[in-house]
Amino acid sequence: MLEIKNLQVRVDDQLILKGIDLKVNAGEVHAIMGPNGSGKSTLARVLSGHPEYEATTGEVLYEGRDLLDMDPDERARDGVFMAFQYPVEIAGVNNAYFLKAALNAKRKHLGLEELDAMEFMQLIKEKAKLLDIDQNMLSRAVNEGFSGGEKKRNEIFQMTLLEPKLAILDETDSGLDIDALKTVATGVNAMRTPERAFIVVTHYQRLLDYIIPDFVHVLSQGRIVKSGGKELALELERKGYGWLEAAAEPVKA
Amino acid sequence: MTQLADKLQPWIAAVEERPQGGPRWLQELRDRGAARFSALGFPTTRDEEWRYTSVSAIASTEFRLAAQGRFTSAELEGFVYTDAATRLVIVDGHFSPELSRTSGLPAGTRFGSLASAVVEEGDAVARFLGQLAEFGSRGFSALNTAFLNDGAFVKIPDGVVLDVPLQVVFVSTGNSSSMSAPRMSHPRLLLIAGERSQSRVIETYVGVGDNAYFTNAVTEVVVGENAVVDHYKVQEDGSQAFHVASMHVHAARSATFSSHSFTLGAKLTRNDVFAVLDGEGAECTLNGLYLADGDRLVDNHTTIDHAKAHCPSHEIYKGILGGKARAVFNGKIIVRQDAQKTDAKQTNRALLLTDDAVINTKPQLEIFADDVKCTHGAAIGQLDDDALFYLQARGLTFFEARDLLIHAFAGEILDRVQVEPLKQALESELYAQLARDLAELDAA
Numbered sequence: 001m002l003e004i005k006n007l008q009v010r011v012d013d014q015l016i017l018k019g020i021d022l023k024v025n026a027g028e029v030h031a032i033m034g035p036n037g038s039g040k041s042t043l044a045r046v047l048s049g050h051p052e053y054e055a056t057t058g059e060v061l062y063e064g065r066d067l068l069d070m071d072p073d074e075r076a077r078d079g080v081f082m083a084f085q086y087p088v089e090i091a092g093v094n095n096a097y098f099l100k101a102a103l104n105a106k107r108k109h110l111g112l113e114e115l116d117a118m119e120f121m122q123l124i125k126e127k128a129k130l131l132d133i134d135q136n137m138l139s140r141a142v143n144e145g146f147s148g149g150e151k152k153r154n155e156i157f158q159m160t161l162l163e164p165k166l167a168i169l170d171e172t173d174s175g176l177d178i179d180a181l182k183t184v185a186t187g188v189n190a191m192r193t194p195e196r197a198f199i200v201v202t203h204y205q206r207l208l209d210y211i212i213p214d215f216v217h218v219l220s221q222g223r224i225v226k227s228g229g230k231e232l233a234l235e236l237e238r239k240g241y242g243w244l245e246a247a248a249e250p251v252k253a
Numbered sequence: 254m255t256q257l258a259d260k261l262q263p264w265i266a267a268v269e270e271r272p273q274g275g276p277r278w279l280q281e282l283r284d285r286g287a288a289r290f291s292a293l294g295f296p297t298t299r300d301e302e303w304r305y306t307s308v309s310a311i312a313s314t315e316f317r318l319a320a321q322g323r324f325t326s327a328e329l330e331g332f333v334y335t336d337a338a339t340r341l342v343i344v345d346g347h348f349s350p351e352l353s354r355t356s357g358l359p360a361g362t363r364f365g366s367l368a369s370a371v372v373e374e375g376d377a378v379a380r381f382l383g384q385l386a387e388f389g390s391r392g393f394s395a396l397n398t399a400f401l402n403d404g405a406f407v408k409i410p411d412g413v414v415l416d417v418p419l420q421v422v423f424v425s426t427g428n429s430s431s432m433s434a435p436r437m438s439h440p441r442l443l444l445i446a447g448e449r450s451q452s453r454v455i456e457t458y459v460g461v462g463d464n465a466y467f468t469n470a471v472t473e474v475v476v477g478e479n480a481v482v483d484h485y486k487v488q489e490d491g492s493q494a495f496h497v498a499s500m501h502v503h504a505a506r507s508a509t510f511s512s513h514s515f516t517l518g519a520k521l522t523r524n525d526v527f528a529v530l531d532g533e534g535a536e537c538t539l540n541g542l543y544l545a546d547g548d549r550l551v552d553n554h555t556t557i558d559h560a561k562a563h564c565p566s567h568e569i570y571k572g573i574l575g576g577k578a579r580a581v582f583n584g585k586i587i588v589r590q591d592a593q594k595t596d597a598k599q600t601n602r603a604l605l606l607t608d609d610a611v612i613n614t615k616p617q618l619e620i621f622a623d624d625v626k627c628t629h630g631a632a633i634g635q636l637d638d639d640a641l642f643y644l645q646a647r648g649l650t651f652f653e654a655r656d657l658l659i660h661a662f663a664g665e666i667l668d669r670v671q672v673e674p675l676k677q678a679l680e681s682e683l684y685a686q687l688a689r690d691l692a693e694l695d696a697a
Contacts, residue, residue: 073646
């Protein structure tokens, strides 16, 4: 589904990702872990098409297409979804209205009929229960005045509505209490199917107790320095990130 | 306020030919207006209050007082914003009984021509007309006063609650022949809301065609004790029009006055609002939304004068500027020594769609009491990039995302309009204008 080859990414003239290779197949959950500044959020953002993240070298193939050549909205409509680390507050735009616009943009792209207000509210009702989204959150402006937990739940709620093929969760667990974390994990696990892939970016192992990954990759200083199964996350939890720093140092000739 | 005397000369000559007749107090009022105007002339950019707005284009044009032009009820249709047929239509400064609909109002309610009210209700009119709209230091108000002749008179008796909105439409028919001098009118609206009364009043200014004309309007609003007045001003003057207007509000104890100003037209717009909260517990809301493109200029000056204690005031002005448009916002809040427990909140926001659009904004707080809460904030800028990206990351195209954000920006003011047909008309007019501006932007 996704193939990243020697991806290098520059932000503000600084090379953050220094050559990433990663292959994600349908049905897989990949966790990307790493210390602060290792480049894990940069990877998530460049995949979603954030304009400030510029890929200088390498390529990313999504279902065989050049992902980096697609506009962010095109990626979204084609099934790439990123749950934001810091969801944006949008004053004056009603959350339900926004969700409907996003869903219909995708349906239109897929050649499906757009949902009317009634059909949409019916759909929302079903999905809202799972993530503990109440009417109040739907009628307020997008993320405005939402608590940290509400914002993250709203992200996952959007994911369940938009049913992406590839979901990227950028530190969705950061700042969540254990109940909110469980709610979010339940939402994600309900979405796991053989057709859908996840990239879960996280700083902490804790999330991976609830969303069990198939693969864990450790990022340090812009490179994947170690890959393994879910047990790698536990190893990181025990040892911390310190021991990785040495591994990330480029070998000097 | 000095200027080349020869430039003012035609104006002084015009003022000499001001309307005559009527009761003595009215003639005296006109005379005083004329004398003040001759002394003051027009403001220049050396005046602090007019620093960013030059009116030399008005001063140097020889406008002629407009005779009542032709305007049909079919033409009027597009500008009537209420379901109910309660409207006054003033064409080129003259009341039009044919186009106006004033029946079915509660007994004692006056809704008609100012000129007739001067005759029929001289005392009530004399008591307030020209009393709020101070013209001692204001050239435009002095000029309007000198030309005082007709306009609209609205009087709501004590305790009357009007469930239909009252609309006053000021029409400028412009000048059909390009050979003759451009026209001017000096319309006046006097609104007296009795104690405990409740009303909604819509002032609409519209123009026909693309000719230059000059509208110099003055509105006086007296809000009695415990009265509620919900006021709207919609300005859709022609693209070459000059629109200068001032509104003067006096709010008595526990009165509630709110005004929503929508500026969609004219080449040059200057709106002054003066609201005096002159009784404990009086509350004032001033909201505004303006749209400017091309080389248009929109200048909003507001003053809220907290004269007594326990008065809250709320103010939000928002502008959307494209092309090389310019805007000015100056929001003055005065808190007098006696006005303890004042709670004043002012917000000014502008969205600049192009690099060439400019806004000059200034909050001005003059606080003489010590136990008060006054906040003000200004935010000027482009659309929020993070919000744009967020929407795009959910599948909306750049253009869809941008339009959604701009509509949301305007929506905050539009949503406060309590007259549903007016709100819908404003939405469609505003969005249509925005769509044209944005299409132009995208083509560039």
